[in-house]
Ligand SMILES: NC(=O)c1ccc[n+]([C@@H]2O[C@H](COP(=O)([O-])OP(=O)(O)OC[C@H]3O[C@@H](n4cnc5c(N)ncnc54)[C@H](O)[C@@H]3O)[C@@H](O)[C@H]2O)c1
């Protein structure tokens with residue numbers, strides 16, 4: 399028997415149409431006085447921020463709006479926003495947006511009860527004091543940040559993305575209305591959805607996976623594989639949108655506990671150096687990393703292929719490579735850009751490979767002993 403493992407989930411999820419109507423009651427239940435609502439420009443233009451603010455006002459609270467959320471939040475923006483939140487004596491946070499917005503709110507929340515700088519909390523379980531209530535309202539279907547214990551931040555000085563993993567950071571309440579993802583353009587739907595697929599498959603083969611996490615990862619993968627092409631082809635396909643959002647909640651419980659692997663290590667380095675959107679960076683390298691990993695977890699590669707009905711031959715050496723091939727076809731069908739289409743050149747690959755080797759997430763990857771040559775070979779295939 400294996401030694402005991404933890405499976406942590408701490409989410410109160412309101413899922414479906416008009417779930418936002420729950421917001422005033424939630425704020426009242428916290429006896430909130432000063433509430434900060436965080437969002438970015440696209441969410442404002444989509445009309446979503448106004449819907450949320452309208453509901454928040456019904457709770458009779460003082461509202462502070464931070465509308466400057468940017469993709470891939472930096473340490474600087476976290477610390478600047480935390481200063482405002484402390485000045486306004488914020489007691490509850492409401493994050494309305496994609497992973498960038500929810501992660502920003504989680505990190506700001508850390509600094510309400512724990513001292514700056516935020517960088518010191520990088521790693522697992524480094525946050526000392528409990529944080530304030532956070533209500534997450536996702537508007538993308540990709541990161542699962544609404545249910546995870548993870549924050550990804552951009553360290554512009556060290557030129558890397560790093561993660562804070564701490565169970566205290568999991569949002570207390572989630573308002574997940576698929577309608578809020580309707581306005582995502584096809585390229586954002588594709589990139590964020592490929593991030594979701596990456597979470598599902600990377601966590602399934604992670605060396606931290608347990609039966610409880612595998613259950614969530616596999617189910618999430620099936621849902622994404624079927625519905626992502628539909629959501630990209632027709633953004634108004636609300637059945638596909640709903641399934642994508644549901645899949646993120648399911649898969650989020652999986653990877654929040656099983657962690658990720660080499661795909662995310664490469665994606666974080668690409669985003670830190672070349673500002674690729676997180677999902678686009680994952681998608682560009684995912685098929686090649688899965689091909690690289692296949693020899694270390696052939697049985698699981700076959701299980702993933704089987705879960706989405708790929709035609710198995712019965713020969714494990716052949717079948718373990720079905721999934722990487724299918725993922726490559728999927729990325730082509732979704733018009734995912736290659737690394738050279740993102741402007742990355744052969745001369746950039748060395749510094750990228752060196753950055754990837756410093757990524758702590760490699761510790762969870764099923765294939766260990768990753769070398770600079772290995773990473774270079776993956777990056778070249780992804781050009
Ligand atoms: N915390 C976690 O568990 C976790 C997991 C994976 C990734 N991440 C992090 O999340 C960030 C990426 O988040 P993301 O992929 O959700 O993208 P994002 O939040 O950066 O949003 C991408 C773009 O889409 C826009 N947008 C968002 N919702 C929209 C809508 N409904 N309509 C129109 N436009 C919309 C945003 O304004 C932005 O310009 C990265 O920093 C990544 O590292 C976090």
Ligand SMILES: [Fe+2]
Nearest residue numbers: 541593597676
């Ligand atoms: Fe991700």
